[in-house]
Amino acid sequence: MSVNLRNLGRVAAVSAAAVTALQAATAVTAIKAGRRDYADAVWGPGLAAVALVGATVGQGDAGRRWALAGVTTAWAARLATLMGKRVSKSDEEDPRYAEFLEDSSTAQVVTKVFVTQGLAQLLVSAPLQLAAASSLPKGPRRWLAPAGIAIMVAGTVIEAVADRQKDAYKAAKQEAKKSDKPDSDVPQILDTGLWGWSRHPNYFGDSVVWDGAYLAAAASAPGAWTFPAPAAMTWFLIHATGAKRTEKRMADRPGYRDYQRRVSFFFPRPPKD
Numbered sequence: 001m002s003v004n005l006r007n008l009g010r011v012a013a014v015s016a017a018a019v020t021a022l023q024a025a026t027a028v029t030a031i032k033a034g035r036r037d038y039a040d041a042v043w044g045p046g047l048a049a050v051a052l053v054g055a056t057v058g059q060g061d062a063g064r065r066w067a068l069a070g071v072t073t074a075w076a077a078r079l080a081t082l083m084g085k086r087v088s089k090s091d092e093e094d095p096r097y098a099e100f101l102e103d104s105s106t107a108q109v110v111t112k113v114f115v116t117q118g119l120a121q122l123l124v125s126a127p128l129q130l131a132a133a134s135s136l137p138k139g140p141r142r143w144l145a146p147a148g149i150a151i152m153v154a155g156t157v158i159e160a161v162a163d164r165q166k167d168a169y170k171a172a173k174q175e176a177k178k179s180d181k182p183d184s185d186v187p188q189i190l191d192t193g194l195w196g197w198s199r200h201p202n203y204f205g206d207s208v209v210w211d212g213a214y215l216a217a218a219a220s221a222p223g224a225w226t227f228p229a230p231a232a233m234t235w236f237l238i239h240a241t242g243a244k245r246t247e248k249r250m251a252d253r254p255g256y257r258d259y260q261r262r263v264s265f266f267f268p269r270p271p272k273d
Contacts, residue, residue, distance in 0.1 A: 002134050002135045002136075002137065002220045002221060002222065003060075003130060003133055003134040003135075003220065003222045004059055004060070004133045004134070004135075005133075007057075007058060007059045007060070007132075007133040008129065008130060008132075008133035008134075010057055010133075011053060011054050011057050011058050011129050011132050011133050012122075012129055014053045014057050015049070015050040015053045015054070015122065015125065015129055016122060018046075018049040018050065018053055019046050019049065019050065019118045019121050019122055020118060022042055022045065022046050022049060022118075023042070023046070023114040023115070023117060023118040024114070026038055026039060026041075026042045026114065027109075027110050027113070027114040030113075030114075031106060031109065031110075034093065035087070035093050036093060036097045036101055036109055036113055037087055037093050037094035037096075037097045038087060039097075039113050039114060039117055040083045040086075040087060040094070041080055041083045041084045041087055042080070042117075043079070043083070043117065043121070044075065044076030044077070044078075044079035044080045044083070045076055045080050046117070046118070046121040047072060047076055047121055047124065047125050047128075048069075048072050048073045048075075048076035048077070050121065050122070050125040050128055050129065051068055051069040051072035051073060051125070051128050052069050052073065053132075054068070054069065054128050054129055054131065054132025054133075055068070055069035055132065057132070058131075058132025058133050059132075059133060060131060060132050060133045060134040060135055060136075060220075061131075061134070061135055061136045061145070064131055064136060064145045064149075064216060064219070065131060065132045067145075067146075067149050067216075068128055068131060068132075068149065068152075068213065068216060069128075071149055071152045071153060071156065071209075072128065072152075072213070074156065075152070075155075075156045075159075075209055078156070078160055079159075082163055096241075096245060097113070100112070101113070120232070120236065123228070123229055123232050124210060124229050124230075124232060124233045124236075125229070126226040126228075126229040127210075127213045127214045127216070127217030127218075127223060127226040127229050127230075128213060128217070130217050130220070130222060130223050130226055131145075131216060131217040131219075131220065131223055134217075134220035134222060134223060135220065136219055136220060137219070137220065137221070141219055141221075142219050143219070144215050144216065144218055144219035145216045145219040146216075147215060147216075148212045148213065148214070148215030148216025148217070148218070148219070149212065149216050150212070151208060151209075151211060151212030151215060152208075152209050152212035152213055152216070153212075154208060154212070155205045155206065155207070155208030155209035155210075155211070155212055156205070156209055157205070158194065158201060158202075158204065158205030158208060159201075159202050159204075159205030159206050159208075159209070160205075161193070161194060161201075161205075162193075162194045162195065162201035162202035162204075162205055163202050165190070165192075165193045165194060165195060166190060166195070166202065169186075169187075169190040169195075172186050173186050187255075188253070188254050188255035188256075189253070189255045189256055189259045191259055191262070191263060191271070194268070195263070196263060196271050197263065197264065197268035197269060197270065197271065198263065198264050198265070198266060198267065198268040198269075199243070199247070199259065199260065199263050199264065199265055199266070200237075200242065200243040200246065200265070200266055201268065203237040203238070203242045203243050203266070204237075204266055204267065204268065206233075206237055207230070207233060207234045207237050210229065210230045210233040210234075211230045211234075213229075213230070214226060214227060214229060214230040238266060243265070243266060247260075247265075
């Protein structure tokens with residue numbers, strides 16, 4: 001077997017400790033400030049922490065574990081910066097959290113938000129943990145590692161471009177309001193660029209990142225068994241915290257029904273006429 005089980009246990013234990021510490025610190029700060037949405041800003045850093053633990057504590061292939069740590073950290077840094085800015089710009093908690101946590105006690109908030117997020121981080125990062133404690137085979141299968149890392153980079157770029165296009169659209173909308181320009185000067189719905197191929201290209205890009213991480217881990221035979229990790233991430237992005245909730249919030253916006261008719265929900269494809 002190409003995985004060092006004792007080392008994997010150590011990677012998993014240190015990863016769990018790092019994630020627990022991060023979530024506990026965030027929970028204390030968030031509850032004290034009355035901003036449970038602070039949790040959004042530490043989703044990426046928690047996964048980066050696991051990747052860095054794997055790189056430093058793991059004894060598997062050094063090139064793969066450090067490459068995974070580097071790409072994951074770059075992805076997480078961009079996401080944390082984006083989410084941190086969004087949280088800091090608003091004096092009010094994200095309505096999603098207010099709705100989800102209505103009438104919840106402090107203990108329930110900790111469980112529903114911070115414990116759940118910590119467990120999700122450990123699940124999603126399972127390929128990173130296993131790769132950190134595994135050697136690469138000598139045959140053609142070893143090339144899954146660089147292929148997976150390249151896919152992670154591609155997913156990061158897709159997500160970053162989609163977020164940049166979205167922010168530019170929002171800025172144009174705000175500028176139009178300030179200058180009293182007619183609403184028709186800016187489209188009602190962002191349907192250009194990546195947003196003309198998928199209604200949620202940022203979430204799609206995020207899912208591609210973790211599909212790539214899985215592929216890189218699967219270069220070592222035991223890594224193939226971590227397939228629930230990318231599947232869970234895609235489910236989170238579509239159903240739990242991402243696309244479906246956004247669709248519900250946007251449903252009554254003018255032009256959105258037509259946008260739904262023309263543009264793919266998640267996986268990109270050319271728009272319909």
